[in-house]
Amino acid sequence: MVTLNSYLFVTAILFTLGLYNVMTRRNAVGVLMGVELILNAASINMVAFAHFNGNDVAGSLFSIFLIVLAASEAAVALAIVISIFRQ
Numbered sequence: 059m060v061t062l063n064s065y066l067f068v069t070a071i072l073f074t075l076g077l078y079n080v081m082t083r084r085n086a087v088g089v090l091m092g093v094e095l096i097l098n099a100a101s102i103n104m105v106a107f108a109h110f111n112g113n114d115v116a117g118s119l120f121s122i123f124l125i126v127l128a129a130s131e132a133a134v135a136l137a138i139v140i141s142i143f144r145q
Contacts, residue, residue: 062106062107062110065102065103065106066103066106068102069099069100069102069103069106070099072095072096072098072099072102073095073096073099073100075092075095076092076093076094076095076096076098076099077092077096078092079091079092079095080092080093080096086135086136086139087136087139090131090132090135090136093128093131094128094132097124097127097128097131098128100124101120101121101124101125102121104117104120104121104124105117105118105120105121108120
């Protein structure tokens, strides 16, 4: 059986890898990938906490909000990078 500690361990690893990626990369795409890992770790945390507290709907809604936020962040950041590169 999967416990809350298992989810927290996986998300801690994801968050650490994302933070390391953000701190060590010099290019914008690498930094964006690190930010995506951090946001995915937060999303998994929210779903896990909601599941183990008995409120699956709230965790799923917050997770969907984080996915939309990550997608819009990536689109805007890549548009800025492309705009800078063209000039």
